[in-house]
Amino acid sequence: MPPEHEALLILTQQQFPALTGLPSEIEAITKGGSDRRFFRLQWPGSNQPGMVLMVYTMARPDNPKFVPATRRLAAHGVHVPRIYAFDEDKLCVWLEDLGGDDLHAHQHDDWPARRALYEATLCEVAKIHSIEESSLAKTDLAELEPPFDEKLYAWEQDYFLTHFVEGHLGKRRNDPAFAAAHECLIDLRKRLAKESRCLVHRDFQSQNVMLRDGDAWFVDYQGLRPGLAEYDLASLLFDPYVQFEHKEREDLIAFYARHRDEDLITLRERFHLCAAQRLMQALGAYGNLSRNQGKPHFKQHIPAAVANLRYVCAQHHLLEPIAQFCEGA
Numbered sequence: 001m002p003p004e005h006e007a008l009l010i011l012t013q014q015q016f017p018a019l020t021g022l023p024s025e026i027e028a029i030t031k032g033g034s035d036r037r038f039f040r041l042q043w044p045g046s047n048q049p050g051m052v053l054m055v056y057t058m059a060r061p062d063n064p065k066f067v068p069a070t071r072r073l074a075a076h077g078v079h080v081p082r083i084y085a086f087d088e089d090k091l092c093v094w095l096e097d098l099g100g101d102d103l104h105a106h107q108h109d110d111w112p113a114r115r116a117l118y119e120a121t122l123c124e125v126a127k128i129h130s131i132e133e134s135s136l137a138k139t140d141l142a143e144l145e146p147p148f149d150e151k152l153y154a155w156e157q158d159y160f161l162t163h164f165v166e167g168h169l170g171k172r173r174n175d176p177a178f179a180a181a182h183e184c185l186i187d188l189r190k191r192l193a194k195e196s197r198c199l200v201h202r203d204f205q206s207q208n209v210m211l212r213d214g215d216a217w218f219v220d221y222q223g224l225r226p227g228l229a230e231y232d233l234a235s236l237l238f239d240p241y242v243q244f245e246h247k248e249r250e251d252l253i254a255f256y257a258r259h260r261d262e263d264l265i266t267l268r269e270r271f272h273l274c275a276a277q278r279l280m281q282a283l284g285a286y287g288n289l290s291r292n293q294g295k296p297h298f299k300q301h302i303p304a305a306v307a308n309l310r311y312v313c314a315q316h317h318l319l320e321p322i323a324q325f326c327e328g329a
Helices: 003-015 063-075 111-129 138-142 150-166 176-193 229-237 246-260 264-292 296-313 320-326
Strands: 025-029 037-042 051-055 083-087 092-096 198-200 209-212 215-218 225-227
Touching: 003 025, 003 037, 003 051, 003 083, 003 092, 063 083, 111 198, 111 215, 111 229, 111 246, 150 176, 150 264, 150 320, 176 264, 176 320, 198 229, 225 229, 229 246, 229 264, 246 264, 264 296, 296 320
Parallel strands: none
Antiparallel strands: 025 037, 037 051, 051 092, 083 092, 198 225, 209 215
16 A cells, blocks of 8 residues: 555544544545545445545645535535545545546436436536525635636636637737737626626536436535626536537526526526636636646547637627637637
8 A cells, every 4th residue: 555545544543533443445536637636435344434535735725615615515405525524734624425426427328318417417506506695794705715706707818818829729819810809808707797696616517516316416616606607507518528419508508597597598698608708718727737737638628628619609799709719729
């Protein structure tokens, strides 16, 4: 057993003395682009349920927000893992093991089966979206990440321009050919910032939705903050890791609108605006992770994200010039 695994098991036994002496197994869970590390702990031959140990760093400001976000969501009845123990000094959290079945693993299921899973996921995330920013006290807001405002939308757009347009494609962001596209970016972030906000997951894609007994459970929500519900919907339904037919995506948007009793036309328009913003952020992330953080496998997701961004830009007149950034991709 690697020395690190032995050290983590000792830490676990210190938190749970009854586990001392039980035969144990530990394995690393490797997926995603996070700097956090996850380990599955099991005690074969005993009645002790397994758990997941999350080891995080302070390199990202949202990492220490995971525990308060978990407690907040659990208090609102959202399906999130239970926290068994938390060592703030050693930056370790012991969590309920939700298993290894995530929404992404069902991407090749037939549509009726997938649709049921996505509808369950949308019903669950609607619990988060029902929490309006106006209902939160200052102390509540202090535990969350900063809200989606014009400044944050501008940061995401700059991330896209830096790591995708310049870094991946090798283009100059200030090329005069992009003048209209830059005007669209300004209009987009101003328009999104004017909308009233609710809580959002922030990284709501298929690999962050775990499935258990037909229900959806959420992970990787430490970026919880006030924003637009449609940003989460765009993260899920324009997930570059998963393919959707146009009708499938439209059916799910309509389902969510009925579930929330919202006007479909208004919701769809905000959805496309948020989708452009989210896809630009994703492309920036793929460019950064693949070029600068030693994770070249993220490059394989760029073509799907580009195709999705081009599609979204064709759905709204405000967005059309933004597609210019993707020429030659």
